[in-house]
Amino acid sequence: MNIGEAAERSGVPAKTIRYYESIGLIAPAERSAGGYRVYDAREVETLRFVQRARSLGFSIEQVGELLALWRDRSRASADVKAMASAQVAAIDRKIAELQGMRDTLEHLMTRCHGDARPDCPILEDLAGAEAAPAEER
Amino acid sequence: MNIGEAAERSGVPAKTIRYYESIGLIAPAERSAGGYRVYDAREVETLRFVQRARSLGFSIEQVGELLALWRDRSRASADVKAMASAQVAAIDRKIAELQGMRDTLEHLMTRCHGDARPDCPILEDLAGAEAAPAEER
DNA sequence: CTTGACCTTCCAGTTGCTGGAATCCCCATA
């Protein structure tokens, strides 16, 4: 099958498949006489693996590691689990960060009238609040 | 004051200040005889505003809008509140997405021994599952 | 044979910086 069909079946856009190939995440595809990339079911499965791992937030590099583990029949499942666990921790950190932003914004919003008047504690706080661990001078 | 001090006082790195100037987020700074950028307290305040808004997850473009509202003494506080509200919604969407990833990963992890054996449902699921969100099969 | 869908490569742009090179300015000390 051509790249278009592989894209459709795997859920990875054709452009992205070429990109993955160009950076070495996946092996270069076979080519037809006319120079078209040709894929089979196994490669579609790999692409689906990649797409799923990406959708779980793994970086390209991590996906590369997961692919290597996947292909290594002698890998220890603990290695995979460790990666998953680290990824959960990373996601948790991101969630916590976003939660912090969210809470701050909500707090600012409660103090803003939100009407036609110009007074706006949100802007005042953005301007006045300390940015970072700034020293007094 | 020079850019270094402005950076320290605002919490925005000197390089980032130049970058913000180059993309037009902030106005070009005055220059000294020797060509150095010169800042005063008002500009540091602006930088602090930017840095705080960025830390709340607003994009550069949104920060530009917030700056415009900040400088517009006749703005309606409702406009600001609407931006904040939209930002909260955007953050909520991201949190939900991350939560989904997290839950899926956790689920996969519970089914993996995590020992020296190669059997690993995590990899199997990554390969076999449909690209879309994780139905039971 | 032509049309149009699909494929190819390559370059550029996205977001928000950050690192580094080469050069210049400023101030203080020997």
Next chain:
DNA sequence: TATGGGGATTCCAGCAACTGGAAGGTCAAG
């Protein structure tokens, strides 16, 4: 006055992970 060091300047490159678009080649149908 030379010099040394710590700023500052510009510009170029690159990070992640694609995505869009141009210019052109291929293929199957009509």
